[in-house]
Amino acid sequence: MADCLPFRSTGFFTDLISDYIEEKKDLKPFYNRFPSIDNFEAQIEEKSKSYNQDNRKGLIEVLTNQYKLLSTSQETQQHIDLLLEHTTYTVTTGHQLNLFTGPLYFLYKIVSTINLAKQLKENYPDANFVPIYWMASEDHDFDEINFFNFKQNKLEWEKDTEGAVGHLSTSGLEKLSKTIEKEFGKSDNAEYLKGLFKVAYLEHETLASATQFLANELFGEYGLVVLDADDARLKTMFSKHIKNDLQYHTAFRQTKKQADKLSDLGYNVQVNPREINLFYMYEGIRERIVKQDDRYLVIDSEVSFSEQEILDLVDEYPERFSPNVVMRPLYQEVILPNLAYIGGGGELAYWLELKSLYEAESVTFPILMLRNSVLLYSDKTAKKLRKLDTEIKDLFLSTDALEAKQTKRNSSIDIDFESQKKVLEKQFADLYELAEKTEQSFYGAVAAQEKKQKNGLDHLEKRLLKAQKRKLKDENERVLELQRYLFPNQSLQERTFNFSEIYVDYGEKLIPKLIEELDPFQFEFLCLELTIYNTKS
Incomplete structure (x- = not known):
């Protein structure tokens, strides 16, 4: 069983995102094309003309090298090979290197991307479409990614770190693996998850390689291509834009202009650009670059450069320049023959600040797709709801509103x-x-x-x-208990649960079920009932 709700009615999405999905006229200047299947025809034509086809060879070289140690599925290998052809395009999602995938919506992002590539192939059979997961391996916010939740317990990786998280050694995760042994239980599904964690994090040296292995294991059969763009060859393709940011502050000028316009329309601005939107990444550090007088300084260090020195460094060591949240999307669109970006509400909010930057840099702005959002609930929960004469959509109400509605429903x-x-x-x-x-x-x-x-x-x-x-307190409490479980801390399940909590009960059918049910062009919130089969060893 599945029910859909408008995003706006859930109460969990901003006016900006709801207005975008509803195609409000005021927002049209902030994006290139609305995400409809028909609009991809013009997007393909524009990208084919603007993309530097010479980048394909370097892209394949990087991917081939990164997949050397992975068991590459036939579908993924075929997609990598197809990238050499001028009629092959990508659709991309990005995500942090969260421990054991982090929040449940990691799955929804990738499933949305895989399904978008499939639908594009069905509608445009003369071209090829490759789903890409762009690993945010250069981020340095370790506290955002060093844990995942399992049945309301925070399973955390304790480690002193600095620099890009993709470079982090996985040493020290043995302790957490032992904790997982106890937490996950002994069912067949639990044993699979425990083994998956061990192989990913105890047999791979860095967090980037562990994450790439994990995503490949979960989605390789669907042809997902996982890319770590922290690579000198790829940064070389982007060097012109790095220099533009350093010398002319193009990203700052263009993005601030768009952000101010969004603010004037009454929307909250998601990110504020800096004059320089690059980090210096070298020998374990990743620190901001700022310009003072005629020198380029690396924050919290004694490193500084003249203008000519830093421009020469871009040519010699482009891998040392790491884009921030404003420049990373541009980097992605320069090196990939990309048509669309699939992201959450927060991501699309900052993408809507970027269109004029792409115009200034002569790069095609991608179609912005809001990823699928899902509330998963078991058949047992569905039976409880029916017994309580409650609909799943009622659980999206505030606690007070739900209690009031339930009281009115049950009162004599x-x-x-x-x-x-x-x-x-x-x-x-x-x-x-x-x-x-x-x-x-x-x-x-x-x-x-x-x-x-x-x-x-x-x-x-x-x-x-x-x-x-x-x-009616006792009767109401049964409904409120269901709401507290499915909306922990009054937040969406997908932002709190880890996939393992669902997988322990639902098993290997979980991802195929999501592939079957999620439609990237269905811009509504999906409530999906799962029939649970909890197999014991």
Whole structure:
């Protein structure tokens, strides 16, 4: 069973994203083409003309090298080989190197990307489409990625770190692996997950290689290509744009202009660009580059360069220049023959600040696709909801609103005073008719009395609701308990759960089920019921 809700009605998406999905006129200047299947025809034509086809050879060389130590599926290898052809395009999603994939939406991002590539092939059979997972291996926010949740327990990797997370050694994860042995249980599905964690993190030297292995294991059969763009050959293709940022602050000027326009429209700005949107990455550090007077300084270090020195360094060691959140999307679109980016609401919010930067840099702006969002619930939960006469969409309400709705539904007393209010309005209609025949002061007195009595009815209605809540507390608690489980800390399940929590019960059918059910062009929130088969060893 599956139900869909408009993103806006869930209460978990910003006006900016809801307005984008609803194609509000004010937002059209901030994107290239709306994500419809028909619009990809023009996107393909534009990208074919703007993309530097010479980049394909270097891209394949990098991917071939990175896949040397992986068991590459036939589908993935075919996709890598196809990248050499001028009629092959990519669709891309990106994500941090979260421990054991991190939040559940990691799966939804990649499934959305795989399914988009499949639908494009069906509609444009003369071209080829490769789903790409771009690993954010150059990020340095270790505290954001060093844990995952399993049944409300935070399983954390404790480690002192600095620099790009992709370079981090996986040493020290043996301790966490032992914790997982206890937490996951002993079912067949749990044993598979424990083995997957061990191979990924105890048999691979860096977090980047562990993450690439894990994504390949989960999605290789669907032809997913995992790319670590932390590579000198790829940075060489981007060097012109690195120099533009250093010398002319192109990204700052263009992005700030767009951000100011979004702000004027009443939207919150997701990222604020800096004059230089690059980090210096060398010997374990990743620190911002700033310009003071005529020198380029690396923050929190004694490293500095003249303009000519830093430009020469870009030519000699491009891998030392790491793009930030503003420049990374441009880097992606320069090195890939990319048509679309699939991301969450927060990601699309900052992408909508970038279009004029692409125009200034003569790079095609991709179609922006909002990834699928899903609430997964078991058939057992579905039975409980039916028994409680509650719909899954009700659980998206606030706790107070859900409790009030459930109380009104289960109460033997009619808590809605709407009929009494209509009687009151009829009585006062007669009084207003009378007041029309006398002086204005009496008319005002009638209006004041009507307001007072309506407020009194509202107060009584609230008192009655409160009393019935107490009386039906045990019945309501069963619904609220389901809501607390599926919306931990009043947040979306996909932002808190790790896939392992679902996989322990649902097993190897999980990803095929998501592949079957998720439609990248269905811009609604999906509530998906799963039939659980918990196999024991």
